[in-house]
Amino acid sequence: MPKAGLSAVISKSAVRNQGSTMKLGVINLGCPKNTVDTEVMMSYLRDFTITKNPADADYILINTCGFLKASRIESTRAISDMLKNRKCKVIVAGCFVTKELKKLRKKFKEVYAWVGVNDISNIRKAVEQGGVYTDSAPCVYKGMEHVTLLNPYSAYVKISDGCNHRCSFCVIPSIKGKYRSRKIGDIAGEIKGLVDSGVSEINLISQDLTCYGRDNYGRPMIGRLMKEILKRTKKFFWLRLLYLYPDLAAIKGIVEVMAKDTRVCRYLDIPFQHISDGVLKSMKRGYTGKHIEKVIEHIKSSLPGVHIRTSFIAGYPRETEDDLKKLEDFIGFGYVEKAGIFAYSDEPGTHAYTLKPKINPGVIKQRQKRLALASAKVCYYNNSMETGKTKKVLVIGKRAKGIYMGRTEENAPDIDNYIIFNSGKLFKPGDFARVKVTGYEKFDLLGDAI
Ligand code: SF4
CATH class of the missing domain: 3.40.50.12160 (Methylthiotransferase, N-terminal domain)
Known part of the structure; x- marks a missing residue:
């Protein structure tokens, strides 16, 4: 995006x-x-x-x-x-x-x-x-080539490139080719180098983290990869997992490692795209609304306090009012803490492009707004429940004298919310602080360093 x-x-x-x-x-x-x-x-x-x-x-x-x-x-x-x-x-x-x-x-x-x-x-x-x-075969970098960062304290690390799924609305596999995993040793070595040089937060990314290892190791290896990263890197840092397919077997492996090491952020980004079975089937996602509930149930019962971020598409071709209502209720119920709502984009070359009838663009916008409102209400409610808690915070900058901005482990870079906190102590970006939450405004939390 x-x-x-x-x-x-x-x-x-x-x-x-x-x-x-x-x-x-x-x-x-x-x-x-x-x-x-x-x-x-x-x-x-x-x-x-x-x-x-x-x-x-x-x-x-x-x-x-x-x-x-x-x-x-x-x-x-x-x-x-x-x-x-x-x-x-x-x-x-x-x-x-x-x-x-x-x-x-x-x-x-x-x-x-x-x-x-x-x-x-x-x-x-x-x-x-x-x-x-433009003629090179699909590839993925090895690790030594990744030494310059746009953000010196929080880095994204790609563990693979390409995608083997064929979601009906998506052009990525046709641009990026088949899924190809990097080697465990290359990734763990790159991350050790980044953390040793002062990076405080590593965000693992891929088109689908749960698919990692199936191509070059013959089975899902994301759990093994996480263990190796945590074993090799002794310094304290946050390890965050972004973009998982709702593959329950692989997610169980991930959750097992997360539960044992506090360096892994209690946060998972799992794009579900919809909740209605009819729409999911047409999207060729390969699972149902019930399956999504099962995945969420497993994660929440194994990792109390975890935040799940997801994304949904509003206005997919043939989406009915009933489909939309199901999705709105699902979001409003607060099964997931964070939901990004995207308006359906009709992309030539995809299967969804051939589907009719399409939803009128004006109606798509209204549906997107409706879902975004349901998601915002969940966010306000969740923020109201945080007051009084003490949180570990990654400092990301200064707003004014004695006022800092940071993120808790439940908030990812570039997409989630901040905590704005007061402190007499000096912090620099990349430091960790302990902050007591004292309130909230719109989407952000407010607090005092302790
Ligand atoms: S939406 Fe994601 S999982 Fe589906 S084909 Fe595109 S990149 Fe792959």
């Missing part, structure tokens, strides 16, 4: 390794998987000086997203805007390039180099020689 405006993204490029006289501006669009690709490309170019000011840059690297119409619009706008700066060379990389190279080349003739999502290891060549780099 697109996550920020252009200037915000550029200003996030606070990185290590600055040195060359050549200046590089970086625009990172899309999901955390793209963030890692951007960081790997920046690692290959770590002798460049990173600039926050595009007018100052010799090169601008735009890592695009082509997953949904909204992200393609955002990526197109970024390319257009950056090409207005005639002084610098613009390099466009990412999913959008892999998906629509021909169209893009026709529209943006002044682009200096094009780099597909599987060609990020060619970024150096692209910068030095320009041209088109």
Whole structure:
């Protein structure tokens, strides 16, 4: 999903390794998987000086997203805007390039180099020689190439790339190819290096964490991977798991490891997409609403206090009022603590694109609003129950003198809520604090450090 405006993204490029006289501006669009690709490309170019000011840059690297119409619009706008700066060379990389190279080349003739999502290891060549780099076979980085971070205290680590599911609405498998897992030793070694160099939070990401290991080890290995990461890394850090398919067997393995080690955040992100059996079947998700309830029941009974984040699609073709009501009731009941509601995006090339009748775009927006309201009410209620509790908090910045922002383990970066707290003690981003919750405002908690 697109996550920020252009200037915000550029200003996030606070990185290590600055040195060359050549200046590089970086625009990172899309999901955390793209963030890692951007960081790997920046690692290959770590002798460049990173600039926050595009007018100052010799090169601008735009890592695009082509997953949904909204992200393609955002990526197109970024390319257009950056090409207005005639002084610098613009390099466009990412999913959008892999998906629509021909169209893009026709529209943006002044682009200096094009780099597909599987060609990020060619970024150096692209910068030095320009041209088109889109023919590499699907791959995934090994680990040593990931040394430059957009956020110095909280890192995303990709454990695989690609996807073997065939959800009816999704173009990702056609862009990224089949699921391919990295090796346990490579991932655990990369994470040890990141934590030893001062990273406080590691967020494991993949299109589906529960599928990890099935390709190269022949069985789900996510539990084994977690154990190896925790064994190798002695320093205190948070390990967070993002994006799980509701595969109960693999989730049981994950929960078992989580229950034994407090370094694993009590938080799981499991996109369910819908709750109605008819819609789930049409989406080709391979499970039912009952199965979702079983998964939630297992997690909650094994890990009291855990937060589950999920995402739902509103306005899928043929979604009836009854389907929607079921979903609204499910969200309102508070089975999950956090739900992101996305409006259905009709993507050419998917099975869902062929389904009729479609829901009118205006009605999709209304449905999205209705579900988002149900989710917001659950969030207010959950926040009201936190007052008086003491929480471990990862400090992420300062708001004003003596006022800090942080996140509890139940809140992931870039998507969840903050805790705003007072403290006479000095903290820097990446420190952990203990904070007593004293209240809440809208979505965020309020507190005092103790
Ligand atoms: S699990 Fe489904 S929605 Fe997620 S990337 Fe794979 S095909 Fe797309």
